[in-house]
Amino acid sequence: MHTWRSVLTVATLGALLAGCGGNASTEEPAAAAGPWSFTSGNGQVVTAEKVPSRIIAHAGEAAALMSFGIKPVGIYADEPVKTDLNLKDLDLTGITILGEEWGKIDVEKAASLAPDLIVGDWWPAEKAYSGLEEGVDEKSKKLAELAPIAGVAQGESIADLAEGYEQLAKSLGAKVDDPQIAAHKQRYEKAVEAFKAATAAKPNLTAAGMSPTDEKVYVANPKYAPELLDFQRWGLKVLDPAAPDKDFPYWETLSWENADKYQPDLILWDGRAYKDTLNAEFGKKQPTWFEIKAAKAGAVTAWPAYWLHTYEDFATELEKLTTVINGADENVGN
Template sequence: MHTWRSILAVATVGVLLAGCGGGTDEPETPAAAGPWSFKSGNGETVTAEKTPTRIIAHAGEAAALMSFGIKPVGIYADEPVKTDANLKNLDLTGITVLGEEWGKIDVEKAASLAPDLIVGDWWPVEKAYSGLEEGVDEKSKKLTELAPIVGVTQGESIADLAEGYEALAKSLGAKVDDPKIAENKQRYEKAVTAFKAATAAKPNLTAAGMSPTDEKVYVANPKYAPELLDFQRWGLMVMNPATPDADFPYWETLSWENADKYQPDLILWDGRAYKDTLNAEFGKKQPTWFEVKAAKAGAVVSWPAYWLHTYGDFATELEKLTTAINGADENIGS
């Protein structure tokens, strides 16, 4: 089974992902100490005599570690690092890029870096770490032969994911209470408070995570989208699709003839694939898109789908969403 990465890549050929990275100069990676251990997302505890320092990480996970001052020696991404939402604003000087396409990792080059730890999210549906799911090149999976692999679960909350990488960074020697690091966390907490206030002021506002493509319209299932679950907890009524795809429950797939099955007041547009400014252009290609009343009204805001890993990025995206909620009409979809 292919992952959501490969499915969306096929559905949106030629379109670069949109998003917002974050970070400038990062502190040096702390010196090694030991012994070291960390309970990974798959439930297993990985141990080492010394704290790992030569780390290879998947893109978003690398951004998370770098936000705490842990600089990996190598990264692998699912797209060009210049457009990756997690990486595009980071200084990658001195970091070896091992792949810029989902499922393709240069393991020989990775071996030359002599890593002592691999870091990638654990995906419970696929039961695999990022970039190592079913459907990737078999030779890419040999990355796990170079060093132990750990990561935080992509589960029910981005807040939990950020906290998990904070714990991993701390185990690797990061001073997570450093004032510069704490600033992003405080900004995130402030953004959550503002988001809750916005949703409380509009208790009847409905929203839906949607990813329109040339062939189909995908409606996100919050059960498998931790950002959307957070939004629901914080007061936004994000719709749960009635019939998620049986073989891939991240989405309910609609034909363009049925694009108007759901009528939210606000569309949360999949920000990995299209900027929300393309809403009008999509309506020209697929007129039935405008049968979704929110699309016709331009009530569309980018949803940071599946890529968030840091407090700073989450704060930025929450601020955008809060602005959209404050300006939204609760009666568009009715």
């Protein structure tokens, strides 16, 4: 699976943290004339004689388009759509599911949908679009032969990612200023301001992104985690690990004997596969977990790691984290 941006095993993916999907209308916008163009995340301009309407999209990117009223004809996901945090609460009626495992896409079924555009995030580190990276089934890569591919680059900000998909949706005919759709962005903007106010009130509060497993503890490197970079930008002191793995700089890997190398005031769990209630269970299996003062104090909350794509989901996660910050103690890690 996609090991470079995940330390999760296939087994743990089934335990994903419940997410909050959007409820925006998924009615297709009125057909628009052409020509059409969009500057994709890799810097290339993708063009078509008419505005694409039969779109196949990767899971998170599909959720982003649907939040603006653009309904794809097909979706390929990295896991079951029932557990995918981007999709689990969306109405997928009428959408063909083309895959529910990373690197496995039913290209024959995709071809039957006669797509005129494929949408996926552009990953600069791998120089590939979502689902078409190195390591996927060669048959799956043939998806790229069915239609032009476009998407927004994963970079230094989820805010930028959401804005990029707003622009893509607008180019596809979405009425992004529709009151129901615009309300999601307005809620997000209010959530950002509340988050900034919470962190300003606690300027010494430190946090660390972590993903503990039975064998190791992984400390997230914000440089490769756009959500954490946003949090830093908005005032939360998320720790930068001192020695990220050379071959895998997204994390610093610690043995359980060294689990207490960092002492943040707040631990941000990898929210894709763990719930805060698992904290105590990890402590039973790995007593050194409680050598981290924040773990012992129960100063633990979920971090929406690597999955956010929409203003609405980002607003929901920011609101949750803001509540935690408001109740946090800046002296836990001392």
